[in-house]
Amino acid sequence: MHNFALIGSAGYIAPRHMKAIQSTGNNLVAALDHSDSMGVIDSFFPDADFFTEFERFDRHVDLLRRVNDGREVHYVSIASPNYLHDSHVRFALRSGADAICEKPLVLNPWNIDGLREVERDSGKKVNTILQLRLHPAIIELRDKVKSQSRVRKYEVDLTYITARGRWYLQSWKGDEKKSGGIATNIGIHFYDMLHFIFGRLCENVVHYCSPTKVSGYLEYENAHVRWFLSVDEHDIPLPSLSAGHRTYRSITVDGEEIEFSNGFTDLHTLSYEEIISGRGFGLEENRVAVETVSEIRNATPQGIKGEYHPFLKR
Incomplete structure (x- = not known):
């Protein structure tokens, strides 16, 4: 013990x-x-x-x-x-x-x-705690990407909206100096996931940034990724919002939805099992994701042009 x-x-x-x-x-x-x-x-x-x-x-x-x-x-x-x-x-x-x-x-x-x-x-x-690296669906997708030889990169759309009330911006989470901003606070494990699946990061572009949402484009060794993160409930698609959902999570690869919503709650326990067994994720496994959010935080948004996420039109 x-x-x-x-x-x-x-x-x-x-x-x-x-x-x-x-x-x-x-x-x-x-x-x-x-x-x-x-x-x-x-x-x-x-x-x-x-x-x-x-x-x-x-x-x-x-x-x-x-x-x-x-x-x-x-x-x-x-x-x-x-x-x-x-x-x-x-x-x-x-x-x-x-x-x-x-x-x-x-x-x-x-x-x-x-x-x-x-x-x-x-x-x-x-x-x-990089729990998405332990999610069976993510591991399966990574293995698929590594096993296939493709001339064309995967086309990926990542959307994550988790509605937060007015308290959010008044807490430390709403202070960029303390939380790192939206991309860092709610998105860093997704950027780690993308690097884990699709390899080396090649390009990082920010299209839009506000205290409640941020969106951009990432190019990895094996994928083009349009991404959108938000804590604003008005960004949740109407069918989900009407059904009472305050979280919307979606990742599509070449137009196919990857289902990884289930199993989140037990991944911390699995992470602890791996750590105690000497197989935890250390400092270097975090570097790419930390570099990614640092660049996003310091970037000048380019506006709605180029490879932008479709939610920005809303």
């Missing part, structure tokens, strides 16, 4: 980490969040120590390491706001624990280089 600590334990994604820790037969010994709305932890680890101040959490994790009574932390899971990931990964490594970090690992590519130095100095490992 391994001991875990969890940073960002009151957040949206934290219960998936708690479930993954529990389902893999491990124990959560300490949790940290500035919010004390932590009733969810009772369903998983009611005996875990909980802190709302990082300084007390830091002292506690250090004490567990020094006492050497079997409660020392082996893994620190990180589900805090995006801009804090870099700092919290460093804390994990310097505390003598491996890190398991939610995406995005960092906001800027050069932060990966800094983490590599800390990883080398500490002798510990940075693992990341």
Whole structure:
């Protein structure tokens, strides 16, 4: 049994980490969040120590390491706001624990280089949650792409709309300096997926960007990709919206829909199984996606011209 600590334990994604820790037969010994709305932890680890101040959490994790009574932390899971990931990964490594970090690992590519130095100095490992790489439908598509020899690249349309209320722009997620913007916050795992399936990134164009939506064109070694991301419910196609759906997810390859909506909730547990077995995704697996969103964030939108996503016409 391994001991875990969890940073960002009151957040949206934290219960998936708690479930993954529990389902893999491990124990959560300490949790940290500035919010004390932590009733969810009772369903998983009611005996875990909980802190709302990082300084007390830091002292506690250090004490567990020094006492050497079997409660020392082996893994620190990180589900805090995006801009804090870099700092919290460093804390994990310097505390003598491996890190398991939610995406995005960092906001800027050069932060990966800094983490590599800390990883080398500490002798510990940075693992990341890139769960789409473990999705059976995505693996099947990747294997198909790798097995086929084509003169023409695949034509791909990626659309992801997840409606958010007015709170979104008032939270850290609406602050580009903290979240990295829409492309980083809700899209980085899709960019990693595209790189994982279609290979090297060759071109990155942004057509439109606002606080609630962003769209552009990516060319990979084996695909042309038009993409559209949004948190605006008005972008959801009317049939889905009328049916009460607040999320719309679609990826088509050469006009054929790829179904990968099912199975999302268990991929964190599978990710933990892979990490504990020594097969986790490390720093370099994140580089292309982090570079992609960094370029998107700093690009000048070109407007509706060229290979733009059809949703932009709406």
